[in-house]
Amino acid sequence: MEDSPDDAELATLELARHGYRCESGLVETRHALLAALTSQSWDVVLSDHSMRQFTSLDALRVTRQHDPDLPFIIVSGTIGEDAAVDAMRAGAQDYVLKHNLRRLGPAVEREMREAENRRQQRRTQEALLASEHRLRHAQKIEAVGRLAGGIAHDFNNLLTVIMGFAELLLEQLPRDHGAFRDASEIQVAAQRATRLTKQLVAFSRQQVLEPRVVDLVAAILAMEAMVTRLIGEEVRCQLSLPDEPHFVLIDPGQFEQVILNLVINARDAMPMGGTLQVGLQRAGLDLTRATALDVPPGEYVEVRVADTGTGMTTETLDQIFEPFFTTKPTGRGTGLGLSTVFGVVRQSRGAIDVTTAPGAGSTFQIYFPVSREQAADPEVRTVTEVAAVPGSTILLAEDEESVRVFLQTALERGGHRVIATGSGTEAVDAARAARVPIDLLIADVVMPGLSGPEVAAEIATLFPAMRVIFLSGYSAHSALPEHLSADPSAFLQKPFAVDTLMAKVRERLAG
Numbered sequence: 001m002e003d004s005p006d007d008a009e010l011a012t013l014e015l016a017r018h019g020y021r022c023e024s025g026l027v028e029t030r031h032a033l034l035a036a037l038t039s040q041s042w043d044v045v046l047s048d049h050s051m052r053q054f055t056s057l058d059a060l061r062v063t064r065q066h067d068p069d070l071p072f073i074i075v076s077g078t079i080g081e082d083a084a085v086d087a088m089r090a091g092a093q094d095y096v097l098k099h100n101l102r103r104l105g106p107a108v109e110r111e112m113r114e115a116e117n118r119r120q121q122r123r124t125q126e127a128l129l130a131s132e133h134r135l136r137h138a139q140k141i142e143a144v145g146r147l148a149g150g151i152a153h154d155f156n157n158l159l160t161v162i163m164g165f166a167e168l169l170l171e172q173l174p175r176d177h178g179a180f181r182d183a184s185e186i187q188v189a190a191q192r193a194t195r196l197t198k199q200l201v202a203f204s205r206q207q208v209l210e211p212r213v214v215d216l217v218a219a220i221l222a223m224e225a226m227v228t229r230l231i232g233e234e235v236r237c238q239l240s241l242p243d244e245p246h247f248v249l250i251d252p253g254q255f256e257q258v259i260l261n262l263v264i265n266a267r268d269a270m271p272m273g274g275t276l277q278v279g280l281q282r283a284g285l286d287l288t289r290a291t292a293l294d295v296p297p298g299e300y301v302e303v304r305v306a307d308t309g310t311g312m313t314t315e316t317l318d319q320i321f322e323p324f325f326t327t328k329p330t331g332r333g334t335g336l337g338l339s340t341v342f343g344v345v346r347q348s349r350g351a352i353d354v355t356t357a358p359g360a361g362s363t364f365q366i367y368f369p370v371s372r373e374q375a376a377d378p379e380v381r382t383v384t385e386v387a388a389v390p391g392s393t394i395l396l397a398e399d400e401e402s403v404r405v406f407l408q409t410a411l412e413r414g415g416h417r418v419i420a421t422g423s424g425t426e427a428v429d430a431a432r433a434a435r436v437p438i439d440l441l442i443a444d445v446v447m448p449g450l451s452g453p454e455v456a457a458e459i460a461t462l463f464p465a466m467r468v469i470f471l472s473g474y475s476a477h478s479a480l481p482e483h484l485s486a487d488p489s490a491f492l493q494k495p496f497a498v499d500t501l502m503a504k505v506r507e508r509l510a511g
């Protein structure tokens with residue numbers, strides 16, 4: 001900052017004499033100073049004390065606002081002692097008198113060194129604060145996890161009792177008894193509660209996992225159709241996957257659950273449409289990054305799920321992994337999706353990182369340690385590979401969205417036409433409106449409203465040749481009409497694998 005070009009020239013010559021090759025810019029207004037500060041990075045600001053439009057104190061203020069560490073040295077012919085002291089108090093590093101310019105070189109050298117120290121210190125302090133924050137956060141999640149795990153354990157025992165007695169009641173009651181319905185409702189509610197406690201168990205990392213060596217590239221590819229269907233028409237889906245396989249030791253069913261939860265969240269964050277990106281790559285985590293993520297450094301497979309949706313504030317971000325934290329309206333979200341993701345990933349020795357800002361979308365990065373082994377069992381069966389008896393029309397009634405989408409995807413890949421519905425009532429309506437005969441009904445046993453068996457009874461008259469498969473969360477057959485509960489081959493017990501499903505479908509259609 002200097003309104004005399006000659007004086008500016010003298011200062012740069014002096015620095016050159018001291019051994020600096022300098023690149024300099026000369027400004028003399030506040031506006032020009034701001035523009036210069038933002039246009040590139042500088043090592044030091046040299047400022048005259050009183051200029052026509054400006055004083056060194058003004059220049060100092062502008063500089064400090066821009067960068068608290070940038071060295072600021074006053075180079076003046078006239079500055080008095082009082083003014084110099086004021087300037088130093090306000091944060092100037094030094095002052096050099098124009099008739100004693102020889103001091104400039106050493107002053108610049110010293111201040112650049114000190115500034116680097118200050119920056120280093122600031123970075124260290126910031127890193128310390130961040131790691132304190134992470135530690136507190138991890139301790140909190142740990143405590144909540146223990147609490148949730150404890151509650152889930154006790155609740156599971158209670159729920160076993162509740163479901164068991166409801167089942168006993170149902171066995172003793174004739175179907176037309178008024179209390180039969182009431183007992184069924186107990187059963188439905190207890191099943192819901194079981195689903196919730198399962199998620200809590202997952203969060204507390206006490207889930208029984210069945211890890212296998214899985215190629216995540218193939219696993220994601222196998223989910224593509226399901227993902228596309230889940231996100232709807234308004235959202236574009238971009239997969240960026242490498243050609244070669246990437247092996248990781250993980251429970252494949254749980255990996256699928258992780259991706260589904262992230263995808264559903266991404267979809268919910270983009271009600272007006274947008275782009276969903278799912279990517280995978282190998283990533284080396286160095287000590288700093290690994291420590292920040294609380295995993296050992298090394299080679300990882302990174303799976304990235306990114307959306308262009310609403311994004312999150314820092315306050316929201318701080319809480320997303322806590323069980324029951326949701327910003328969705330009552331009835332829409334339970335707040336257990338990301339808790340489950342967190343539990344599964346951590347239990348699989350992985351890490352999660354989230355980058356987000358309000359209005360800027362969100363990116364979830366998940367890291368799993370690279371498996372040294374290749375898949376021992378290379379025929380990781382995907383939906384595509386299962387042989388099909390194509391061409392049947394299948395009516396699907398399943399209230400849980402992810403299960404429904406999974407079923408529809410698998411069945412369509414198998415070459416069948418699928419009418420998917422989310423409740424018993426919807427299924428009956430769809431059957432009445434169907435223009436082709438329905439060959440097979442696949443229905444959840446317990447759904448709110450009409451149950452699977454009730455749907456079957458309702459539409460059996462419309463399609464006398466129709467076969468039925470009931471999906472059941474547990475082995476109770478008691479809620480079924482006599483003639484059906486007598487036929488165990490009509491059952492498929494959840495959870496089931498794709499090949500089991502397709503085999504059952506073939507068997508029922510042929511039978």
Ligand SMILES: Nc1ncnc2c1ncn2[C@@H]1O[C@H](COP(=O)(O)OP(=O)(O)OP(=O)(O)O)[C@@H](O)[C@H]1O
Nearest residue numbers: 265266269320326327328333334335336337338362
């Ligand atoms: N991709 C995202 N974009 C913006 N906000 C998100 C995203 N993913 C999660 N969130 C925020 O984190 C909260 C918690 O997510 P989480 O999946 O745990 O529960 P949920 O989606 O609200 O309910 P649930 O998954 O149990 O149906 C969400 O309510 C939302 O505020």
Ligand SMILES: [Mg+2]
Nearest residue numbers: 261265337338
């Ligand atoms: Mg969710």
